Amino acid sequence: xxxxxxxxxxxxxxxxxxxxxxxxxxxxxxxxxxxxxxxxxxxxxxxxxxxxxxxxxxxxxxxxxxxxxxxxxxxxxxxxxxxxxxxxxxxxxxxxxxxxxxxxxxxxxxxxxxxxxxxxxxxxxxxxxxxxxxxxxxxxxxxxxxxxxxxxxxxxxxxxxxxxxxxxxxxxxxxxxxxxxxxxxxxxxxxxxxxxxxxxxxxxxxxxxxxxxxxxxxxxxxxxxxxxxxxxxxxxxxxxxxxxxxxxxxxxxxxxxxxxxxxxxxxxxxxxxxxxxxxxxxxxxxxxxxxxxxxxxxxxxxxxxxxxxxxxxxxxxxxxxxxxxxxxx
Amino acid sequence: xxxxxxxxxxxxxxxxxxxxxxxxxxxxxxxxxxxxxxxxxxxxxxxxxxxxxxxxxxxxxxxxxxxxxxxxxxxxxxxxxxxxxxxxxxxxxxxxxxxxxxxxxxxxxxxxxxxxxxxxxxxxxxxxxxxxxxxxxxxxxxxxxxxxxxxxxxxxxxxxxxxxxxxxxxxxxxxxxxxxxxxxxxxxxxxxxxxxxxxxxxxxxxxxxxxxxxxxxxxxxxxxxxxxxxxxxxxxxxxxxxxxxxxxxxxxxxxxxxxxxxxxxxxxxxxxxxxxxxxxxxxxxxxxxxxxxxxxxxxxxxxxxxxxxxxxxxxxxxxxxxxxxxxxxxxxxxxxxxxxxxxxxxxxxxxxxxxxxxxxxxxxxxxxxxxxxxxxxxxxxxxxxxxxxxxxxxxxxxxxxxxxxxxxxxxxxxxxxxxxxxxxxxxxxxxxxxxxxxxxxxxxxxxxxxxxxxxxxxxxxxxxxxxxxxxxxxxxxxxxxxxxxxxxxxxxxxxxxxxxxxxxxxxxxxxxxxxxxxxxxxxxxxxxxxxxxxxxxxxxxxxxxxxxxxxxxxxxxxxxxxxxxxxxxxxxx
Numbered sequence: 001x002x003x004x005x006x007x008x009x010x011x012x013x014x015x016x017x018x019x020x021x022x023x024x025x026x027x028x029x030x031x032x033x034x035x036x037x038x039x040x041x042x043x044x045x046x047x048x049x050x051x052x053x054x055x056x057x058x059x060x061x062x063x064x065x066x067x068x069x070x071x072x073x074x075x076x077x078x079x080x081x082x083x084x085x086x087x088x089x090x091x092x093x094x095x096x097x098x099x100x101x102x103x104x105x106x107x108x109x110x111x112x113x114x115x116x117x118x119x120x121x122x123x124x125x126x127x128x129x130x131x132x133x134x135x136x137x138x139x140x141x142x143x144x145x146x147x148x149x150x151x152x153x154x155x156x157x158x159x160x161x162x163x164x165x166x167x168x169x170x171x172x173x174x175x176x177x178x179x180x181x182x183x184x185x186x187x188x189x190x191x192x193x194x195x196x197x198x199x200x201x202x203x204x205x206x207x208x209x210x211x212x213x214x215x216x217x218x219x220x221x222x223x224x225x226x227x228x229x230x231x232x233x234x235x236x237x238x239x240x241x242x243x244x245x246x247x248x249x250x251x252x253x254x255x256x257x258x259x260x261x262x263x264x265x266x267x268x269x270x271x272x273x274x275x276x277x278x279x280x281x282x283x284x285x286x287x288x289x290x291x292x293x294x295x296x297x298x299x300x301x302x303x304x305x306x307x308x309x310x311x312x313x314x315x316x317x318x319x320x321x322x323x324x325x326x327x328x329x
Numbered sequence: 330x331x332x333x334x335x336x337x338x339x340x341x342x343x344x345x346x347x348x349x350x351x352x353x354x355x356x357x358x359x360x361x362x363x364x365x366x367x368x369x370x371x372x373x374x375x376x377x378x379x380x381x382x383x384x385x386x387x388x389x390x391x392x393x394x395x396x397x398x399x400x401x402x403x404x405x406x407x408x409x410x411x412x413x414x415x416x417x418x419x420x421x422x423x424x425x426x427x428x429x430x431x432x433x434x435x436x437x438x439x440x441x442x443x444x445x446x447x448x449x450x451x452x453x454x455x456x457x458x459x460x461x462x463x464x465x466x467x468x469x470x471x472x473x474x475x476x477x478x479x480x481x482x483x484x485x486x487x488x489x490x491x492x493x494x495x496x497x498x499x500x501x502x503x504x505x506x507x508x509x510x511x512x513x514x515x516x517x518x519x520x521x522x523x524x525x526x527x528x529x530x531x532x533x534x535x536x537x538x539x540x541x542x543x544x545x546x547x548x549x550x551x552x553x554x555x556x557x558x559x560x561x562x563x564x565x566x567x568x569x570x571x572x573x574x575x576x577x578x579x580x581x582x583x584x585x586x587x588x589x590x591x592x593x594x595x596x597x598x599x600x601x602x603x604x605x606x607x608x609x610x611x612x613x614x615x616x617x618x619x620x621x622x623x624x625x626x627x628x629x630x631x632x633x634x635x636x637x638x639x640x641x642x643x644x645x646x647x648x649x650x651x652x653x654x655x656x657x658x659x660x661x662x663x664x665x666x667x668x669x670x671x672x673x674x675x676x677x678x679x680x681x682x683x684x685x686x687x688x689x690x691x692x693x694x695x696x697x698x699x700x701x702x703x704x705x706x707x708x709x710x711x712x713x714x715x716x717x718x719x720x721x722x723x724x725x726x727x728x729x730x731x732x733x734x735x736x737x738x739x740x741x742x743x744x745x746x747x748x749x750x751x752x753x754x755x756x757x758x759x760x761x762x763x764x765x766x767x768x769x770x771x772x773x774x775x776x777x778x779x780x781x782x783x784x785x786x787x788x789x790x791x792x793x794x795x796x797x798x799x800x801x802x803x804x805x806x807x808x809x810x811x812x813x814x815x816x817x818x819x820x821x822x823x824x825x826x827x828x829x830x831x832x833x834x835x836x837x838x839x840x841x842x843x844x845x846x847x848x849x850x851x852x853x854x855x856x857x858x859x860x861x862x863x864x865x866x867x868x869x870x871x872x873x874x875x876x877x878x879x880x881x882x883x884x885x886x887x888x889x890x891x892x893x894x895x896x897x898x899x900x901x902x
Contacts, residue, residue, distance in 0.1 A: 002756050007817055053730070102720050126725040133385060133721035144854035151846040159839055196789060196851060196859040200866065203847030204800065207840040211807065214836045242803075242810045245756070249749045249806075250799030256745030257792055262737030264377070264730075265788055272796070 005241040013236050014229045017289035024174055024286050031181030038184050043191030044127060048134030049095045050104040053125040055088055062090050068111035074100055083263050098130045141195045148202050160213060167290030168209050171282040175205045179275045188267055197271035205279030208243060209287045215239050216291060228295045232288045247280040330890060337883050348777030372780050375787030375861050378735045380728030381517040386718040388482055388510050391428040394470060397478055401455060402433045412448060414441045432459055432469045439464040479509050486512055486718060535620025538612040540662035540674050544587050545611050554609045557581045572669060589614050595671040610671050612664055617654045622647025626709035628702045637702040639688045641709050648684030656680035673705055734788050742795035749798055757809055759901030763884045764805040767876040771801050774872040787861025797869030804877030808833040812902055822900045826885050834878060841870050
């Protein structure tokens, strides 16, 4: 039998939870700071603008296109080479109002047609997003993330317990925020595709968390005498092989997409790669630590209540029923 | 083996065979037109893979509402007059109001207040009373009617654009509404990008206006425009907004042309789309009949003269308007104005009653006249766009980039899947092979369902399939790790497998349902390629549940049976 993790492995994940949570907290804080200082490099999907990808002959001076466009009433005109230098592919980016943006592609086409033979160049891709469309895409994009998180919160609450759901959602929030942080750091363009990748990540990373939670729930049921922190620790260790294996296989496929899938999909795959690592980490270190905290806090409160004079009246309330003594620390 | 095992196997073989049939035309890249293969359907490639045009258009409702208010205020005036209610003033006001909620201010004799109130209440359900002062009502568009106008406008626009695209023969276009005021137009495989854009870009508004030849002869109008251009140093250059030029010309012409008149232009363009001539017209600003009163237009051929002409018919209300209009203006010219550009200005020969008329075309060589007739018919038939549309988003992917994406994407997904197969077979040995086989089936099923649902495969969709493989392994891993645990607890192979599958199922279900929740949100909010990703993810989740639980179990049962027959106790996991 080939094993990555020996079955009797007993890492003390929960015992060091303060360290892990502090690291995560710092990472989130850093992202927030970066978000307000450096900011996300929004793509035209969210800001509005035009992007034209074109291919020209070898050793041809792209500056000619630039000078043709200089007096077209566009702002923020940028021409950059993309992909392999041998491919001679360029990306022309511009900002402007709706009417000037609408003309960008025909202007570039016109400029190229004037300077080159039709077979020598190719306009490979044109993306034009009006300013109004950009802002509405941004709003609906972030809304969709919010709804995805909400759905998961509701599902976890129904399927598990209210003690588990905050951990699951905070873990997802953690993954999304830190992945965004990496995007701010690398200043990669944040566009609709990346948003889709983040949403896919929310689903995937939650999958990871659920599997750990499921085992925690099972352990708690089977060993009522166990302290919650021991139960969580045991569950994490038992599922550790699986967590690592699955992350590895998924990472393999995403890595293949990143390395071989072509530049259109490269950033998409990059997001998934980063998210996979952060997501696996959060399932082990963050989500479960939160379950321990919430359960212990609850048990403490229940104990306090039991000691107080009104305990008798409260005993029949649902809150008191939920706090099972066996979960006490 | 038990009977139930055999029937399950039969089911699996059936699904697998069916999937192969579905996927074969795509994999073998059959030419659907000529192939003898009975199943004639291929996977739909998204715009990002086959190249094509994606655009989002927004309708300008502010203008539509203003028009609705103005039109209805005229009929309110008429009805009030018939009822003997004196209205001292009826005005459309927009100042200080939201742009999409213009009002009509009606001033009247305060003694007749209740009568007018009842009239509006009973006959003008489209209005709501927005404000009242003694002797003055302010009415706006009622909420229900606003919704109706929006819906009608969007639907009509979809019809019109579809009609127009059909005229030019774009294969499998998709035009759909998005939200309350947007249209999404997708033209897959369109190679002549600029032509298609131009085609949709011409989404325009059709109006009929009378040419005021009595006030100024055509030559005088041309002189006036030339003079305006000269004295104000005004000229029009290619690439500028033509409407701005027209507006400036009209601003400068104020005072030189009669009140309630405007200057509009007819433009002819050569094959390259460059302007060859520009003819000014002096028109009465009032729109006599709008394009939505037209019901049909078509090119007919006059056998006697051997010339084409355009026959058109009108809806009942339009027919009445048209009869009155043509009767009042015999021998005058009627300008057909599309998007504020004069398209043609035929002379009204007779009163046109009964809602049917025809337009004969000027002299010229046969082909040219035929083309002109066709264009005019398209303008009349499809040009009845009630609202102006503006481009909000345009995305074009060239066919070569699309091909490049599909090659690289498919290759990467293939390599990724192979890597996973090898890894899993290495890690779990015999059982790993079972998992790899079930993964292979998984991919086959995903593709077959994509074909069956006529869903669209996009580049993120390919990524979704790759990711499905990665995630599907998870279900296998969960099950296998469980089986290993049960074996460690000392269970026999049979018992361990039984318990492993049973205990893992709940976990797998929970994990996949939450994954599906995220995918559904993506499906609802995503556009274009992203939707493709969500679709493959969702399909992948379903097939994963099927293959990891049902298919694997089936094979494991056969495997166990073999072991038992051989008298072996352990399994390779």
